Amino acid sequence: MIKLPGLIDPHVHVREPGQTHKEDWDSATQAALAGGVTMILAMPNTKPPIFDAATLDLALAAAKQKARCDYAQFVGAGPDNAEFLPDLAAKAAGLKMYLDSTFGELRLDDMSLWMPHFAKFPKDYPIVLHSESRTMAAGILFAAIYNRPVHIAHISLKEEVLLIKAAKERGIKVTCEVCPHHLFLSKDDIPTISHGHPGRGEVRPRLATKEDVDSLWNNVDVIDCFATDHAPHTLEEKDSENAPPGFPGLETLLPLLLTAVDDGRLTMDHVIQKSVINPRTIFHLPEQPETWIEVDEDTEYEIRAADQFTRCDWTPFEGWKVKGKVRKVVLLGQIAFEDGKILVEKGYGRNIREP
Ligand SMILES: [Zn+2]
Numbered sequence: 001m002i003k004l005p006g007l008i009d010p011h012v013h014v015r016e017p018g019q020t021h022k023e024d025w026d027s028a029t030q031a032a033l034a035g036g037v038t039m040i041l042a043m044p045n046t047k048p049p050i051f052d053a054a055t056l057d058l059a060l061a062a063a064k065q066k067a068r069c070d071y072a073q074f075v076g077a078g079p080d081n082a083e084f085l086p087d088l089a090a091k092a093a094g095l096k097m098y099l100d101s102t103f104g105e106l107r108l109d110d111m112s113l114w115m116p117h118f119a120k121f122p123k124d125y126p127i128v129l130h131s132e133s134r135t136m137a138a139g140i141l142f143a144a145i146y147n148r149p150v151h152i153a154h155i156s157l158k159e160e161v162l163l164i165k166a167a168k169e170r171g172i173k174v175t176c177e178v179c180p181h182h183l184f185l186s187k188d189d190i191p192t193i194s195h196g197h198p199g200r201g202e203v204r205p206r207l208a209t210k211e212d213v214d215s216l217w218n219n220v221d222v223i224d225c226f227a228t229d230h231a232p233h234t235l236e237e238k239d240s241e242n243a244p245p246g247f248p249g250l251e252t253l254l255p256l257l258l259t260a261v262d263d264g265r266l267t268m269d270h271v272i273q274k275s276v277i278n279p280r281t282i283f284h285l286p287e288q289p290e291t292w293i294e295v296d297e298d299t300e301y302e303i304r305a306a307d308q309f310t311r312c313d314w315t316p317f318e319g320w321k322v323k324g325k326v327r328k329v330v331l332l333g334q335i336a337f338e339d340g341k342i343l344v345e346k347g348y349g350r351n352i353r354e355p
Helices: 025-034 053-066 085-091 111-120 134-146 158-169 180-184 187-194 210-218 253-262 268-282
Strands: 002-004 007-012 037-042 070-073 095-098 127-130 150-152 174-178 292-302 321-331 334-338
Touching (some): 007 025, 007 253, 025 321, 053 085, 180 210
Parallel strands (some): 095 127
Antiparallel strands (some): 321 334
16 A cells, blocks of 8 residues: 555546536536546636636535545636636636637637736746647747746647747746646547547547657656646547547546556656646645545556546546556545545535635
8 A cells, every 4th residue: 555645637628517417516526536646627618617706616515515636626718708808817727718619608719819918917826728739839928928827728639749848948937737638549549439429539629640649658757747648528429429538537547557557657756746746836826734645556457437436437537457546535634535435525625826
């Protein structure tokens, strides 16, 4: 049995408010705890999106009532909220900007809409960009022009990791995260994931080529954080005509990383650095006192959607053999999860931005 700090997942779609048939603050935070994650940062592309004081209060009220692990909520950049978002910065995980198309309504196509956000959002709070390929290059240019840190969500491509490496070498304040599905899956896995339902292979950014995946592994030191981009949709939705993109990931993150440690592709230090230390620094998160997880690193098992707490009832990693199981999670001095059972009540989690 090994003891690790509780993991921080800086990229989770909780789906509440508005789409609680997919997930809510209760089921998402149960999935987090079962995966050894003791703090989540929630994305703002809910229904309605979280983009002003009223909608932020709506999400935080639901979280306060239901969350079983610690959390903070992002606000989303829109075309006309740059003036007042800075007033909400202290209550939010940070600012999320959707610069490329994804699930939900928040999207800023015109670069003149990016400018006021970069100019006005307080520099000591993070800006996270959903920006792929050349849009990411534009985002890094904005970081340089406005001399402020940006965090690039879910990088997946060789060109992205190489450009971030070059930008870091020149002192531009850019950090990035990678999702397990972009590290452990490529385009070639889509037929296996799909089982004749093409929607199950849909995720944004899309699964990339083997060359892209290899490049992420070869540049693991450039990657600041592991983030799940946990994006649950029901199987019925995934198997429908216009399948929404997204994979669940909270419960498969740590087993996959531990398996990579066992294979010698990662070190335990990588896991702690990129899933605890770096997210804490980048997003200015508090330490969690009396919080740790206990992992049996020798237990081998198969990933099964049926064993998961997420409401969406499927996983792209179905049937994968992994080595390393979360046995126990202690959060703020209480056993929150042990041997497959959630042991803390709804509302136990804290909003870490609340003084
Ligand atoms: Zn996302």
